[in-house]
Amino acid sequence: MARSFSFLLIGILFGITMFKSEAASWFRIYEMFQFKSFHMYGIIGSALVLGILMIQLIKRLKLKSFYGESIEIKDKDKSFYRYSIGGIIFGLGWGLSGACPGPMFTLLGAGFLPIIVVIITAVFGTYVYGKIRHKLPH
C-alpha cells in the first residue's frame, strides 16, 4: 500500500513536470521538429546527462534500492528493424498528435478532453501491434 502510494506520488511529480516544462504542449513538439528552439533538446539532453551519470554511479558503486535490493537495469533485446521501423512509426504519430504516452494522460488531467481520442486510439494501436506482430520484421 505504501509502495503503491509512492508510485502515485512519483507519477504526480512526472505529470506536473510534463505540464510545467511544456513537454506536453503540441506547440513545443512542433517547434522542436522545426529546430526553432533549444527548449525540448535542453529538457531531453539535461535529463540524459544526469541519467547517464546516475546509472554509472548505481552500477559502479552497486547502490541498493530504497528497499535494500540490488538495482538491476535490464538490457533491451538486440535488434535493428523493430527499433528503427517502430521508432519511425512512433515519430510520425508524435509529430502529428504532439503527445507521447506520458503527456497524453497529463493533458487528460489538465482538462483537454479531445486527447481522449488519442488515448483510445493509442491503446487500439497497441492492440493491433499485438495482433499482427508475428508478421512484422523484428
Add this chain to the structure above:
Amino acid sequence: MNWIFEPWPWYIGGPMIALVMILLLFSGKSFGVSSNLRTLCTLCGAGKNNDFFDFDWKTQRWNLFIVVGAIIGGWIAIHWLTIDATVHIHPETIAKLNDFKIASAGSAYLPEELFSVNALIQPKVLASLAVGGFLVGFGARYAGGCTSGHAISGLSNLELVSLYAVIGFFIGGLLMNHFLLPYLL
C-alpha cells in the same frame, strides 16, 4: 517560489525528469510509460485470445499508478501551479502556424484548432487525432518503448538499440512535421 507558477525552463524540466527516472530505479522499477497501453489492452480482455496480452497485469500495477499520478499531476499543474498556461514558442514558428490557420499559436497551451471540443466535430481533426494516437501506440510497442523508455531510460543506460529507436522517432517526427503536416493542417 514564484518560478513554480511560471513555465519551467529546460534546466528545471530536464533534471525533474531525471529525478523521476532515478526515483523509479531506486524503487526497483524502470521508467517507461507506453507499457501501460499494453496493460490497458490486457485489462480490456485482450489476453483471452492473444498471448502478447496474456500476462499478469498486477505485475504492472505500479506503472498504472504512475499513469494515474500523471493524470492527477496534470490537474494539479493547471489548477494550482499555473497563472498563465500560454506557451511562448518562437515567433517564426507562430508565423508559420498562422499560415496553416493555427491562429492560437503563441496564445494557448495546445492548438485550439486541434484540441478543443468544437474542433473535434470536424472529421479532419478527429481523423488526425485518431491516426496520430494509433501510430503512437502501434509504434511505441513495435519499438519496445516510447520517449521515456528509450530517449530517457534506454539512452541513459547507453543502449545502442535505444539510439536506433530515438533516431527513428526523429526521422518520423521530421517527416510528419515538414512533409505531411502542411497538407493535414
